[in-house]
Amino acid sequence: MAALEHALNDLAEMFGDRISRSEAMRDHHAHGEGWQPACLPGAVIFAESTQEVSAVLRTCNQHGVPVVAFGGGTSLEGHVTPSEQGISLDLSRMTRIVELNAEDLDCRVEAGVTRHALNAYLRDTGLFFSVDPGGESTLGGMCATRASGTAAVRYGTMRENALGLTVVLADGRIVRTGGRVRKSATGYDLTRLFVGSEGTLGIITEVQLRLHGLPEAIATAVCQFDRLEDAVNTAVTTMQIGLPIGRMELLDEVQMDACIQYSKLTGYEVLPTMFFEFHGAPAAVREQVETMEAIVADNNGKGFMWSNNPEERNELWKARHNVFWACLAYRPHHRGIATDAVVPVSALTELIAGCKHDIEESGLIAPIVGHVGDGNFHTVILVPPEDDGLERALELDRKIVGRALSLGGACSGEHGVGLGKKEFMEREHGRDALDVMRMLKASFDPNNILNPGKMLPDPVN
Template sequence: MTTDFTPLKTRFGDQLVTKQAILDQHAGGEGLTAAYPPDAVLFVTSTQDVADAIVFCAKHAVPVIPFGVGTSLEGQVQAVNGGLCIDMSKMGKVIAVNPEDLDCRVEAGVTREQLNLEIRDQGLFFPPDPGANATLGGMASTRASGTNAMRYGTMRELTLGLTVVTPQGKVIRTGGRARKSSAGFDLTKLYIGSEGTLGVITELQVRLFGVPETIAAASVQFPELANATQAVQLILQLGIPMARIELLDALQMKACIAYSKLDAFEEKPTLFLEFHGSPAGVADQIAQIEALLIDFDAGPFRWATATEERTALWTARHNAYWAARALAPGKESFATDACVPISQLADCIEACQKHAKASGLLTPIVGHVGDGNFHMLVLHDPNNPNERMKAEALSEQVAREALARGGTCTGEHGIGLHKRGLLRVEHGDAVDLMAIIKAALDPQGIMNPGKII
């Protein structure tokens, strides 16, 4: 049935768009090739805009799909039943920064790069960096993290409070600015990771950190992947306070060498590391790491403290996705997202590589291995049914290998459309309780239908 959006057009004017080109731009994220365009896109500029739109949608049983900048990887923004896409990109205000308390309040459309640009002159930064320049609302909705998570935490730990519009169009505020509270249910944590299925996040109160006095980056290569993963395990067991530890396997390094012109590197498994702290503390950490990694046949060590050198190093790491895609021009990709206890990391990656070899597909690996999270990018031709089938099967095999080792099928990308079946494998009957919560808060089922449950 076609929805009559005339009342919304009267209320919002040009903010409501039904042009096919705009609908197509909002038909999906980056991870899945299937496109599901909405019936209309509303570019909201305030929490009240969102509330008014949802009141209309609740009255007419119209699906609501929140949209940030479309960087989700598991099909979170596909409008599987049509409906109204609420685009948050124009809600981009940094509302308040509190340097003394190391927190700030932002609208949900603020991107992580924008926030860091606005607060850096105050000596502050916001750590999560999921690679893409995602919005904070989207990052909270998928419980995102990234390369800094092992030291600073994920969106779960860094979000103090939220403003949320419920499926009935009511505006609520959860949490606050205090660093702890025992007052009632923790609704902030309920909405974080809910992927727009329980309400629309319009504002966030988040923690900030002081820019470290000294930052040093490093890279080191290994003869075998097992050497690198075992080294990471020992680093963590010894309690060396690393800021980041990123792993790229030999195939991913081949891609990055070509794409980012890393001519000084070889096509070998590589760790990218970063240290934060005082000059003496960072120097001590570096000395410990150098001494430790010799036992794993590591080398050469490359250190960088200058901002431009560190930026170049981490830009190459963040461009790993596009570098990997360049290995097979014309092919599509999706990334697995396994996360396991650190003691299981080497064994899990080895098992997953065996599955990948059997599939015959190109599968470079990157990982936030400091917290046991790794991604296998599965390159395939979506128009080749045999390759698509192999890719889907490999994705599930990787997830099940992680689950068998006490891990999770998704460390930071979320469930969306792609992993709904695996959610039941991971949580069993607890999924029924999630469904009860969903039905209680959204009895009409209008909030991002088809996702998670």
């Protein structure tokens, strides 16, 4: 602990009471929302500027003290779990919207701004920011984990919507990547390197974001199915014909039951269900709705209902964004492990059917919900309180990931790797690719102070 004490002494004058060693504050920063064990950091520091982040990293690098960035604390794979001999660096006070360039459809924000706060700021501009994971996620954390959400099928993920970054490296150097232009053919694409690096190569303090114009018209539709395969095939057909869908979400009958109870949805049966959203000019939206109605009819859909009422739309998507909490309420005293498999869209039906079989065989309850337009879906495996509950749940998780990888997919479409998915990295990427990633890590962070132990498994001799 001597290294930590020396680092904190060096930083005391700059940060004063923004350094906390209270057990309550350390406990708040000891974990995200995932199942991984918590770990109390040695101290929590609240940074309020890029320069302060630089000072923390420069000092901690000199003393060899680990640093883990913390934003909204909403990660599900242990990304923000700190070291007991290290610092949890909280960026949640970095909430300035630095600039808005409405004519060019972009803005620059500090890392602690949440997506909800940004869209509230944009409310009267005719613009919006499209990436919408669940929870009060901060935009810095969303970049670090390459987050996604319900609108990615049309507007893309953080990879497509982050135009540039301000990043502090392990030794305290501040670099700016990318910019405001929509394309560039100069130099290495450092923006894409840091987006998804989970705080292992540098700490993101500002983000240049792509914005989108609010659609002239928006309509929402719901359709239920007797068979889960018919619902999945509806999604596959929709993508294969190129329908410009705004959102397309699948909920199996278990997830629908949980949402009906938790979000008080009325008028729906406990059946596999698809939620749709259509964006565009009024005539284009009507055409999209008509096309989708024909697709669901071809796939045995029942009761296709659509509406352009904003209140009904908000109620529906609020229920969708609350599925994790609906699952936890569905079985009190259970914990939740959220899986995050993704495959090419053509393999989606096979994957979900296989996973449904695995769930039934396991004897566990694991509702299915997914952004099926881009081949991504989640199960929330409800971990029973019995002694072997976690072991059984992790075994089911491994089966689901194994199925996805065997079909050319990935172990995570949007939650990231952190601690929870490290074991699958070599199988997905291969040993040589992991060696390259380790070389990059060593080059950017030779003293291994940035989120150590995350993402990359230890090499096997």
